[in-house]
Amino acid sequence: MSFLWPQYLWLMPALPLLPAVYLWLLRRRVKAAVRYSSVAAVRAAGAGNWRRHVPPALLLLAFAAMMFGIARPVARVPLPWARTTILLAVDVSLSMRVSDVKPTRLAAAQDAAKLFLRDLPKNIEVGLVTFAGSSQVAQAATLDREALVTAIDAFQMQYGTAVGNAIVLCLAELFPDHGIDLGEMTFGSKRHGRSLDDKPRPPPRQVAPVAPGSYDSAAIILLSDGRRTTGVDTLEAARMAAERGVRIHVVGLGATDGVASTEGLPIYMQLDEPTLREVARMTGGEYHHAGTAEKLRSVYENLGSRVQLATRETELTALVALVAALLAVAAAGLSLLWSRLA
Template sequence: MSFLWPQFLWLLAVLPLLLVLYVWLLRRKKKLAVRYASLSIVHEAMGAGQSLRRHLPPLLFLLAIAAMLIAAARPMASVVLPSNQQTIILAMDVSGSMRAEDVKPNRLVAAQEAAKGFIKDLPRHVKVGVVAFAGSANVAQLPTTNREDLNAAIDSFQLQRATATGNAIVVSLATLFPNAGIDISTFGSPGRQQLQGVPIDQAQRPKPAEVAPVPPGSYSSAAIIMLTDGQRTTGVDPMEAAKAAADRGVRVYTVGVGTVSGETIGFEGWSMRVRLDEETLKAVATSTAAEYFYAGTATDLKKVYETLSSRLTVEKKETEISALFALGAALLALLSAGLSLLWFNRIL
């Protein structure tokens, strides 16, 4: 727990002085009581047999003062609250390697089922968009709260060649910020076409959209979840795309599926060897203040999405709790006064 105004905590030093004052008043009362001729009156004055009742109301009042002083220091605490995450983009790999059956029944089907389960468990107000990527990246479904449209978009995936993880991040960002001028052509090297009479290294390309960088992960209204089973073979450098996300405060959670060591897979008469690039996926997640998850089986993949669902729907926030201490002080003061009136017909 931290405090916005910690200087007020010095006032807690008054409490021991109040305790000394209370003890002094008790002794003074004792000295006055022995002047009475009747011992029964002395016992009544001293509250014989009622020591607990005698001291409880002042003790409660002392605790009330302590709570009020702590409230004055404006305490802050980490509290789990519902997240204000409004939009989540699912960027899903549909490259040919996703037909591998090391994740049953195969990587693509397992990813589709896990993604649909993830969407089902999200609060209804959260919008979800779907980006499918292989050699290029395309928006399969714009952000929506319609779960049926999202499921239909996920079921319509068609396997393609190559893997462009950087493109997936860029298209996801462009979907989140449609008016920000984010375009793949502004990333990396110029296109392959050479302008007439101009060398390719001198060809002009659109300037990237300028943005004032914010702390990574500070944009709490949206997040990107990218699932892939291979390493980038074409397109934008994923680290460059991750920097663009980090500059906008958007977290990019990465999920790796498949073998880290590599596996040879056949697709449409082609034979390819795919390897999960965990190093890059971890770097993308770290640079955007997010996390990387590895899913080696369908069960692991389902658990990953369950974890992400809980992370994205609730979050820890530093919240001022001075009102709670003020309420506690008021209740303690009322209880102290009530017990004093009930037992002694006076307040303290």
């Protein structure tokens, strides 16, 4: 635990003075009561009735909580209601038809993704991005698992592999107010025209870099079976993610080199493991190689248990103030109740 205003903790040593003042007032009351001839008055002023000490004790605790709250305590606590988003970025290039991962790489990736969704806690939103020569948001982040399964079943393979584009598109989805423009990054000022479906974006925002992996509200899981052939540089996109604190967990699928043939066409499938490992390292994520369907499923199962983002750095001032208020109300209520019964 830490404090935003630790200088106010110097008020805490004043707390022992309050019990001392209370005892002094009690003694004064007893001395004053001795002047009267009524024995009942003397007994009432004495220490025989323990209940009359409870409200002052609660009030003392309320003061302690208020002094503690003034220093604005901060701690990492579980917040199960906080929004968490996982974006799955899946390679749908033509090499995903290769059957070295049974029945095919694409089918194995689809099955593993569905298993991942089934085991993931229901309060975590999941989005789906597909990429080959270009990148698309196949399904915006949602809690609707059926919609995600439908999107996974509808994968369409294309030419090319734009790994960097997939990362940039994920960041644009996570930070819509940052003005990230994938088209501008891909084509620069030479891009002409926009699709009617393009949403207006704010101008690019300067982002103050944070520690890699420090953004606890989202993570990206990237699956690829090849190397970048077009689009934004993969490591440049990874740098953008690292500056925003977003972890990228990378899964390399299939063989690491060689050429395969499917439907009579040669498919070049050399996996760029050094670059993919660097993406994971730069962003504070993990790299896994999956050479079989069983290995791919185990990787997704492992990642599902790691990306639940259970704790957040949270200021506790409001909670401490609520406790102080409840203690003060309880002290006042008990004092009024027991004074009437006396």
